[in-house]
Amino acid sequence: MGSITLEHVNKSFGEVEIIPDISLDIRDGEFVVFVGPSGCGKSTLLRLIAGLEDTTSGHIRLDGQDVTDAPPAKRGLAMVFQSYALYPHMSVRDNIAFPLKMAKMPQADIDRKVEYAARTLNLGSYLDRRPRALSGGQRQRVAIGRAIVREPKAFLFDEPLSNLDAALRVNMRLEITELHQQLKTTMIYVTHDQVEAMTMADRIVVLNAGNVEQFGSPLELYKNPANRFVAGFIGSPKMNFVDGAEAAKHGVHSIGVRPEHFRISTSEGPWKGTVNVAEQLGSDTFLHVQTDFGLMTVRADGDQTFKHGDTIYLTPDQTRIYRFDAAGKAI
């Protein structure tokens, strides 16, 4: 079991308030991603749950039990760090066995569990190596191995993939998702990468300046963002925003259109613009179009051959225009 509840959690470092007041309910077995720009408090929130930081006020419950004042060792959670944080003086085997040794498990059980974890993570032939003799991806697997052997109530991941190269990152992303499907243990995953958030999460917590902007499933966030911040943060490329007279036509302070929700024409349409840059990805072409309301990003299909200086006309899909009031709240 591994449900995690935050009740009015507040965290300040001296005068600086990092997390003003957060309440969250994470269900057992859920894969929850904390996402937000750097400095939004997502890592701090994870460290509060881990017990590596003390809350200033509020309560944290694990399976209904108050663990606010429990040290990390007593919470039964496992964490995977961005830097992997392997013990450099121990072999891979000893790294993975360490939490079991701390739990004073009999040696025979430790051996069995380490072998099992190593097999699951394809680390079998590396067990006697030191971490420095491993590649980044292998180190990350050892870190995950060390987390899974103790069968924790929940896994906490702190930007675990950001030190890996792009190809490996996609691989590990899949592996972690598969691991979750296999173990069905609660996972909390911190990232600044909204693609990771969208692809892995059951539910996403979007954080900004220590506040929860929205908590929902990836598609909920994509389709019904609660405010301009979430609308701009979720989705790649970012949503285009238009203020002023054009927004006033819709009776709101600002409107937003996602790059994929435009119809493109060379002859007619309400928004006229000039192609600034055309980024051809093969499957898609991203057009950066200069219009009267500013620079717009438009997703066209990969066969389009627009180039710098071409004049095009954009028609936003009327059913998919997002409307925001002056405070940025979605209407």
Added chain:
Amino acid sequence: MARRVPVQTRIGFTILAWAIALLLFSPILWTLVTAFKTEAEAIASPPTFLPQTWTLDNFGAVQDRSDYVKHATNSIIVSVGSTLLGLLIAIPAAWSMAFAPSKRTKDILMWMLSTKMMPAVGVLIPIYLIFRDLRLLDTVHGLTLIMTLINLPIIIWMLYTYFKEIPVDILEAARMDGAELWNEIRHVLVPMAVPGIASTLLLNVILAWNEAFWTITLTSGRAGTLTAFISSFSSPQGLFLAKLSAASLLAIAPILLLGWFSQKQLVRGLTFGAVK
């Protein structure tokens, strides 16, 4: 690309380096050869460099007059004992300063170091009186205690600098893995800081071995270490340069050998973390 240094410059620097090294080594070399001279030759003018007749008499005389083995044993107990005791106190202290600092940590570190800036003689009288009242005068454990205390600031400072180089993530990982404080220090911090701890240990053994002020003032016959042993030969009763040299040689030989064999470890420890 490697930097190119002209041959003449290289030769020049090599000669300079050798000259400086010889200059620094010359007192020890002089002591070494004098220890094998007769007393008459040791004070001869003009002096001879190598002994005319090599003799081992000085070593025998030194052992006859004062008990070398006893003094050496005291030296070993005091230097190793005070270093181990110091590490036992300093490791947790440096851990808390490096990984759980408070607003005052920097001040405490500076204050500790400042105690080393005061001349030892400044506290001679209070310490002497305390030692007298606690019956610690001329005892090996009393001397070990004072040696621990005078070197503690250096031990803590050195360990603090080494510990600061250890990524805190790794200690946090240990905490997440269920390690209580003691296990975190024993299984993770100490093994990772071994080069630093080893060089701290070596340096403090050397410092305690060579310490003379407190040894000479707080001990006499029973608890004297090798520094007291040497000083007993530089008495005003007469000039026994050859015997003094023999005594000095016997006193510094063990620590010189230790330093020689642990050179690599010492240098590695002293530059630990300088290059990641």
